[in-house]
Amino acid sequence: MQQQNMYxxxxxxxxxxxxxxxxxxxxxxxxxxxxxxxxxxxxTLTFPDRSDHPDAPVLDRVTYS
Structure with a gap:
């Protein structure tokens, strides 16, 4: 199955x-x-992001413990 884009x-x-x-x-x-x-x-999708990418600041970073 080919991976789709996520928005x-x-x-x-x-x-x-x-x-x-x-x-x-x-x-x-x-x-x-x-x-x-x-x-x-x-x-829920969890993944490490590249903080140097222009779109990285729009991500809502939530940490659950």
Missing amino acids: ILNYRKETIGVLSNRMPFSLPFYEDLQEWSLDDLSD
């Missing part, structure tokens, strides 16, 4: 960035971990 949305569901390992100017993501929960119907 970074703001709280109004407007596209503010693109995650892709194929598009040259998009924010790349590697070593990603996707988790689904049927209990609360959540879908």
Whole structure:
């Protein structure tokens, strides 16, 4: 299956960035971990980001402990 692009949305569901390992100017993501929960119907993608990329500041960084 070919990997699709993922879009970074703001709280109004407007596209503010693109995650892709194929598009040259998009924010790349590697070593990603996707988790689904049927209990609360959540879908979480965790990945290290490149802080030197122009789109990196739009990411909401949340740390759970």
